[in-house]
Amino acid sequence: IMSRMTNDVENISNTVSQSIASLFSGVLTLVGCLVFMLYYSPMLTLVSLTSVILTLVVTKNLTKFMRKYFPLQQTLLGRLNGHIEEMVSGYRTVAAYSKEKKACEEFGEISDELQKAAIKAQICGGIMGPCMNVISNISFLLVAGFGAYFLIIDFNPLALKGVMTVGTIQAFLQYTKNFTRPINEIAQQYSSIQTAIAGAERVFEIMDTEPENDEGTDKDFSIDNVKGDLMFKNIDFSYVPGEKVLHDFDLWIKSGQKLAIVGATGSGKTTVVNLLTRFYDIDGGSITLDGESIYDIPKKKLRGSIGIVLQDTVIFNDTIMQNIRYGRLDATDEEVIAAAKTAKVADFAEKMSDGYDTMLTEGGGNLSQGQRQLIAIARAVLADPKILILDEATSSIDTRTEVHIQEAMLALMKGRTSLIIAHRLSTIRDADKIVVIDGGKVVEAGNHEKLLNENGAYARLYNTQFAGIKT
The missing domain is CATH 1.20.1560.10 (ABC transporter type 1, transmembrane domain)
Known part of the structure; x- marks a missing residue:
């Protein structure tokens, strides 16, 4: 291209x-x-x-x-x-x-x-x-x-x-x-x-490629009125025709609930995020936000109500300040700095010679992988979305850094619908609900203690990571 x-x-x-x-x-x-x-x-x-x-x-x-x-x-x-x-x-x-x-x-x-x-x-x-x-x-x-x-x-x-x-x-x-x-x-x-x-x-x-230009049918949809109740009903989806990634998939995320999705690589965890944000359209079933089909909501407004922290962080060739401000372009310097402090970006940014005006190279080559991830989290803090998606958000952060940001992330998720996708199960113990996806379907659901006691798929994943038990 x-x-x-x-x-x-x-x-x-x-x-x-x-x-x-x-x-x-x-x-x-x-x-x-x-x-x-x-x-x-x-x-x-x-x-x-x-x-x-x-x-x-x-x-x-x-x-x-x-x-x-x-x-x-x-x-x-x-x-x-x-x-x-x-x-x-x-x-x-x-x-x-x-x-x-x-x-x-x-x-x-x-x-x-x-x-x-x-x-x-x-x-x-x-x-x-x-x-x-x-x-x-x-x-x-x-x-x-x-x-x-x-x-x-x-x-x-x-x-x-x-x-x-x-x-x-x-x-x-x-x-x-x-x-x-x-x-x-x-x-x-x-x-x-x-x-x-x-x-x-x-x-x-x-x-000649058709641009994304979906205005939806609900012209009166307001981001300010979003509560964050999400429901996936009988979802069928495949990237390649005939190869189902999700089949008859059901999931309900209540407003304000912190829900984590776990599963083996390729089980369809990230696909759920792609469908919710409408990067892809479903083959069958329905996805609703506060009872309204997301296909009736203008894409711009739908995505405006969702904040995403992806595992692959994009850093622009600009200052730390401007990279964080990408989360909300009309934010003041004070709001950007406040978001940086919440996401622990201030811990390293304020030690640099130019502070928040430090220029970052394209891709953030002059930052560590963990620091780049923290900037992405700061963007989400600044955006203050109604729905928060953390797709392997702490996968690139070392254990010590992960501990430092857990409090900030808990504060960020408080009062808003949060969808967490992670391989590191230590980050989701406090989730209100954990669902396990396997073969494109939800095979288990419950909180951390309940799923461990059931000694099922989640317990095997957890024990593999922390107890060394062979599956």
Whole structure:
């Protein structure tokens, strides 16, 4: 996508800026020359127009090959840029597993493919110019030959009337040259034009994608009136048709309740979050918020009532202050600082030389993983949502840091509906209700003590983590 929005757009921009002026002046030249040519000799004009016919034939055949190789060239260029970006951003992982040679080999393979496609594309594009020159010369010779023929044949009416003269032929040859020049100029740019067309197709694929624009049917829905009662009823969902992730799934989260979802990797825990926030739509069943279908609520308002702390924290290339303010853009500096203190961000931010004005690199490379997670939590504190989702919120935080933020998180969740998804079961002992998902269904539900006493799926997960009991 980055390649489409940078390389392809730049190619389109450069081609348009260079070609528009040439195209405009070329059209004027063509029209002007054609008028004068018709005035002097309609017969020779028809002869000179053979260049147009030949141009169309050659262009049609060459374009078949260009339309194959130029899009391939742009696609491979996008793959190459994506590979470079991936290797650079993940260089630590590459180095840790000693895969530098493998990364270079993959780069070489993609580069070789790109080189082959680019050579073929440039050959096709480069042939166009010489072909147009040949056609121009053929047209020039035809006009000269037929002009001489009209001049020397005694019974030619034009010659008898003195219309066709040597001067007329000379003028016509000059007009023919001017007539074919714009065509040749466009042919010289044909390669860049095809590159721009291939890039435009890739850009338009993105632009033609339907944007999220769901206004819902309930225009009067107000975030301020949200209580936070959530119900999933008979939910069916699959990312890939035929492969159910959730099947006949039921879940009720009462207003103000702190509910935790646990389960093995791939059991569908995060999918519940994706469906609630409408990043995906369900295949069957219903999801309601305060008794109203979430599909009747405008997406913007639905998501505005939900605060999310994801396991993969996004940090922008901006100050700590602005990164936290992303949770609520109209927040004052005092409100941002208060949120930072609640989420324990102040503990490290105020020790930095520039404090909250410290610039963070893209992805938060100058912060520890735990510190990045704390900034994400601070955003949620600042947003003050009616519903809170913590998706593996403390998975990247060390045990000591986790202890420090538990009090802050408990205060944040107090009085609001909270949905916690975690593998570390130590973080959910105090949840009002814990549900265990397995095979896309809820197999157990209850509080921590109740589920341990039942000695079922939750107990096995808990004992595996803390007691070392084999399952």
